[in-house]
Amino acid sequence: MTHSPLEMPAANSAGLIPTLNRKGFMNETLNQVSQAFVDYAASCEFQLLDMGCAYGVATLPALAAGANVTACDMDAGHVAILQSRVPQDQRWQLTPCVGEMPDIEFIRETFGAVHCSRLVHFLKPDDTRLAFEQMAKWLRPGGKLFLISDTPYAGYWSATVPDYLARKAAGEEWPGFIDDTRPLLRPDSRKAQSDGPFHLNPLDPDLLIREVERVGLTVEDARFLPSVSKAKRERPLSKNQAGVIAIKE
DSSP states (O other), rough: OOTTOOOOOOOTSSEEEEOOTTSSSSEEEOOOOHHHHHHHHHHHSSSEEEEEEETTTTTHHHHTOOEEEEEEESHHHHHHHHHHSSSGGGGEEEEEEEEEETTOOOOOEEEEEEEEEOOGGSSSSHHHHHHHHHHHHHEEEEEEEEEEEEESSSSSGGGGHHHHHHHHHTTOOSSTSSSOOGGGSSSTTTTTGGGGOOOOOOOOOOHHHHHHHTTTTTEEEEEEOOOEOOOOEEEOOOSEEEEEEEEEE
């Protein structure tokens, strides 16, 4: 099925909207960490960054709260759709941007907060580490990082959880890293028919804490996040995502 450049795909029954680049989905409902970013945006006087903004699930309420937001995504179609969804009287608050980590760069100490949702687990380990370094560099002193990652318990790759647990117990640095996910895919899946990349580096709260502290940020909260449905019903036992909130002292 094709879509016009400014048409957002329909959500499925769980409230998940497929991305144009077939890398995953955007949830219509904010999770705990993304909601914390939106709440923080209402009182932040500095520019904010929504990295991997997709169709704007966090950008739009942040703009509505009065914040100025740089919304960046690797897919120009996502950014165009987001721009079309912003109310006319809020468009001056939005700075659209196309780019991806770790290639993109912003001026040091530009942002009062960085929101990065479900992006870093698509990177290889060295680029994952570089992404954390970049986000810490982009934050102003006193600024906050709001980051969400998929975990080894999520998606079709959850079949590798026993390996992840064994590798973590053995002290491997990146125990969830999967160099090639294709053996885990159904032949008829959308992902199997895409152009990749096929590596994943899912992270848990312990790894988020380690990487955040490594770049000099102070952790305020880190946890597995309960899955949130379109009806805003939480499933507390879910470990599909992990989130961290940290501050640059």
